[in-house]
Amino acid sequence: MSKKQQVAIRLLSTGVPGLDEVLGGGLPEYSFNFIAGTPGAGKTTLIHQIMFTLATPKHPALYFTVMGEPPLKILRHQQQMDFFESSMVGDSIHFIDLSEIVLEQGLGAALARIVQQVEERNPALVIVDSFQAIVRAATLKDHELDLQSFIQRLAIHLTNWQATTFLVGEPLSNNAQNSPLRTVADSIIELSQNIHRNSVVRKLQVVKVRGQAPMPGLHTFRISGAGLQIFPRIPATATQKHRARPHNRMATGVAGLDDLIGGGFPGGDAVIVSGPTGAGKSLLATQFIAAGAAVGETGVIAVFEEHPEEYVRRASELGIDLAEMERQNMLKVIYIRPLDLSPDETLHEIQAAVALIGARRVVIDSMTGFELALAPTFREDFRESLYRMVVALTGTGVTVLLTMEIQQSYTDLRISAYLISFLADTIILLRYAEVAGELRRNLSVIKMRNSAHSKGFTLYEITAQGMVVRHTLEMQPGSGIGSSATRERSRQPIYPGLTEEETVLLQALIKLGKAPLEGLAQRVGLPDGPLLRTALDRLVSLSYAIRLHDEVGTLYQPMAQLME
Amino acid sequence: MEEGSRQSFQPTPEELAHRLVGYEAEGSRGPEALIAKAEKAFDRLHTTLSVFLGSKGFESLWARAMLLAQQTLQAEGLEEGTALFTSPERWADAAGTRDAAQAHIILHAQFASFLSLLFTFIGEEIGLRLIRPALPDIPPHEEDSPTEDARL
Numbered sequence: 001m002s003k004k005q006q007v008a009i010r011l012l013s014t015g016v017p018g019l020d021e022v023l024g025g026g027l028p029e030y031s032f033n034f035i036a037g038t039p040g041a042g043k044t045t046l047i048h049q050i051m052f053t054l055a056t057p058k059h060p061a062l063y064f065t066v067m068g069e070p071p072l073k074i075l076r077h078q079q080q081m082d083f084f085e086s087s088m089v090g091d092s093i094h095f096i097d098l099s100e101i102v103l104e105q106g107l108g109a110a111l112a113r114i115v116q117q118v119e120e121r122n123p124a125l126v127i128v129d130s131f132q133a134i135v136r137a138a139t140l141k142d143h144e145l146d147l148q149s150f151i152q153r154l155a156i157h158l159t160n161w162q163a164t165t166f167l168v169g170e171p172l173s174n175n176a177q178n179s180p181l182r183t184v185a186d187s188i189i190e191l192s193q194n195i196h197r198n199s200v201v202r203k204l205q206v207v208k209v210r211g212q213a214p215m216p217g218l219h220t221f222r223i224s225g226a227g228l229q230i231f232p233r234i235p236a237t238a239t240q241k242h243r244a245r246p247h248n249r250m251a252t253g254v255a256g257l258d259d260l261i262g263g264g265f266p267g268g269d270a271v272i273v274s275g276p277t278g279a280g281k282s283l284l285a286t287q288f289i290a291a292g293a294a295v296g297e298t299g300v301i302a303v304f305e306e307h308p309e310e311y312v313r314r315a316s317e318l319g320i321d322l323a324e325m326e327r328q329n330m331l332k333v334i335y336i337r338p339l340d341l342s343p344d345e346t347l348h349e350i351q352a353a354v355a356l357i358g359a360r361r362v363v364i365d366s367m368t369g370f371e372l373a374l375a376p377t378f379r380e381d382f383r384e385s386l387y388r389m390v391v392a393l394t395g396t397g398v399t400v401l402l403t404m405e406i407q408q409s410y411t412d413l414r415i416s417a418y419l420i421s422f423l424a425d426t427i428i429l430l431r432y433a434e435v436a437g438e439l440r441r442n443l444s445v446i447k448m449r450n451s452a453h454s455k456g457f458t459l460y461e462i463t464a465q466g467m468v469v470r471h472t473l474e475m476q477p478g479s480g481i482g483s484s485a486t487r488e489r490s491r492q493p494i495y496p497g498l499t500e501e502e503t504v505l506l507q508a509l510i511k512l513g514k515a516p517l518e519g520l521a522q523r524v525g526l527p528d529g530p531l532l533r534t535a536l537d538r539l540v541s542l543s544y545a546i547r548l549h550d551e552v553g554t555l556y557q558p559m560a561q562l563m564e
Numbered sequence: 565m566e567e568g569s570r571q572s573f574q575p576t577p578e579e580l581a582h583r584l585v586g587y588e589a590e591g592s593r594g595p596e597a598l599i600a601k602a603e604k605a606f607d608r609l610h611t612t613l614s615v616f617l618g619s620k621g622f623e624s625l626w627a628r629a630m631l632l633a634q635q636t637l638q639a640e641g642l643e644e645g646t647a648l649f650t651s652p653e654r655w656a657d658a659a660g661t662r663d664a665a666q667a668h669i670i671l672h673a674q675f676a677s678f679l680s681l682l683f684t685f686i687g688e689e690i691g692l693r694l695i696r697p698a699l700p701d702i703p704p705h706e707e708d709s710p711t712e713d714a715r716l
């Protein structure tokens with residue numbers, strides 16, 4: 001059999017930042033689309049943005065208004081937006097009111113009017129805003145044409161006339177009457193908004209797109225004078241563990257530290273530096289960036305602090321001129337404005353900065369500050385989004401250093417030890433300890449996935465030159481410093497064949513006894529995704545756990561004992 | 565919109581009203597000719613804008629503009645009797661009661677009021693674009709190009 005010839009479906013670029021990506025490449029030409037959303041969700045604005053991008057005098061857009069927002073008001077409001085080009089009105093974009101026809105003459109007449117206009121103007125785009133009014137009219141009166149047939153004929157006619165169509169309406173879930181649309185529509189885009197105290201959380205979901213694979217899930221978006229901007233959730237790749245790793249080492253910039261960790265952080269690692277306030281986390285982070293700049297490696301610092309000037313000033317006290325590095329394009333500092341940001345939006349900003357200057361080093365200072373800067377509604381999304389971003393960045397060989405505030409004891413972590421274990425390739429713990437009756441700063445490398453490293457505690461100091469690891473003399477755990485918590489931590493239980501993450505997962509499962517996937521996901525603070533599932537598969541295949549199927553669903557039961 | 569495109573050719577509502585119900589030739593032939601011209605202009609506006617506003621939408625905008633026009637005409641001492649002029653159906657009846665000069669002032673104020681109300685909502689640039697098909701006698705060079713050329 002010969003290879004079949006495929007028709008190439010042209011994908012239209014919508015002009016809405018982020019939307020093409022979420023749609024899976026763009027909007028299929030001649031598609032029949034439904035844009036659903038609650039009042040004020042941004043439907044009309046979205047459509048205008050697309051329309052002003054795609055309409056031309058030869059292939060204009062026809063915008064049919066049906067009740068809802070009156071045409072005069074739509075024009076009044078939309079002309080405030082940056083994308084609005086007055087010169088396109090009347091040439092490339094035609095507004096046509098259908099309200100009276102729908103009300104007085106019914107669906108058949110409305111269809112006839114649309115058809116007549118389409119044949120006359122040969123549009124590339126046809127919009128009906130709001131379609132809900134047509135749905136309602138159809139139920140009010142005994143029309144000669146029922147809704148199902150109306151939609152069917154509209155879809156066929158507009159497709160034949162090579163128009164890409166958008167119907168605007170209420171969310172499908174709220175409205176059983178919309179069901180004929182569900183089947184006819186080639187794509188369904190749902191917009192929603194949640195008002196939470198002072199912040200509005202807007203989300204967009206592509207429910208379906210025929211013929212291509214959209215990015216699943218809810219993507220946050222923002223409306224500003226520039227229109228909609230969508231922040232696609234970064235997809236987590238299941239292959240993180242098996243990614244090709246660069247073998248280079250990234251100098252830390254802290255004198256003495258590189259020696260403890262085999263020459264620097266492995267390139268492409270996610271490094272967590274944790275410790276109590278004042279331990280020197282930001283210092284280490286700043287030195288790490290400066291060390292990169294010294295060898296021509298660009299960096300990005302995302303600062304989540306109330307007073308960003310302080311951050312720059314503190315660095316300058318060490319002779320590190322962040323502002324100058326920025327001027328030379330070696331560095332981009334991102335100050336995160338508090339409270340109204342979604343994690344995806346923030347992470348998008350960080351990734352954009354990384355792409356812009358080709359950064360090899362990224363600092364997020366601090367994760368705790370980041371989480372606190374988010375509106376409460378966004379906090380749930382935080383871990384997953386952070387995780388996705390770190391995977392995406394390290395996957396391209398960027399080394400990411402995250403700082404995390406902790407109290408002296410491990411149990412107070414806001415972000416669970418489980419998540420940290422999954423997230424980080426390398427963990428450096430800064431602490432205070434009593435040494436010979438004196439409170440001294442000490443540092444330990446408690447995990448390094450991709451390298452051998454020193455296992456003990458090493459004293460460090462903070463000097464005018466920054467952090468300096470002074471004592472190469474190592475104190476072994478049990479030698480009298482460090483709490484029992486750290487000692488426990490440094491003795492890893494041994495389950496043959498398991499990676500550290502799988503061990504953590506197994507321990508969580510042992511503590512839970514028997515648990516469904518979701519319970520386990522919640523316990524370890526990880527999204528229910530490919531990573532978790534792969535780890536569980538391994539536990540099962542190595543007989544550390546069994547999978548049970550009962551009436552409530554699948555449960556996992558540990559077959560090993562806690563070893564500590 | 566940037567400054568430049570605004571400044572170029574943007575007739576005021578008064579200038580536009582003048583084009584629609586101009587006085588020169590018709591004035592000498594009495595108010596009937598003037599009214600006939602106004603009716604044609606009204607029909608053109610109605611047809612053009614109803615596409616976009618719906619005819620009910622157009623009519624309610626017109627009604628609002630007539631109310632505003634009457635307030636302006638009070639200044640001219642013409643408010644009594646202007647009620648007769650509120651809709652085209654009544655123009656013909658009203659014509660007999662007025663001389664051409666007065667009829668012209670009233671009609672002119674009505675159209676200017678309507679256009680100015682429209683522009684209040686959507687701005688003069690878009691407003692002008694929407695009514696363009698109703699203004700057949702604007703020489704094309706005068707209206708189109710300075711704006712678009714400047715942008716290119």
Ligand SMILES: Nc1ncnc2c1ncn2[C@@H]1O[C@H](COP(=O)(O)OP(=O)(O)OP(=O)(O)O)[C@@H](O)[C@H]1O
Pocket residue numbers: 037038039040041042043044045046068069223224225226
């Ligand atoms: N410049 C702006 N900055 C921020 N938000 C804006 C701006 N302009 C408009 N908005 C927001 O956009 C939303 C209006 O969007 P739009 O009119 O497109 O909604 P819609 O879904 O069509 O609503 P409806 O169902 O009422 O027709 C409002 O929530 C408004 O707050």
Ligand SMILES: [Mg+2]
Pocket residue numbers: 043044045068069129
């Ligand atoms: Mg709307």
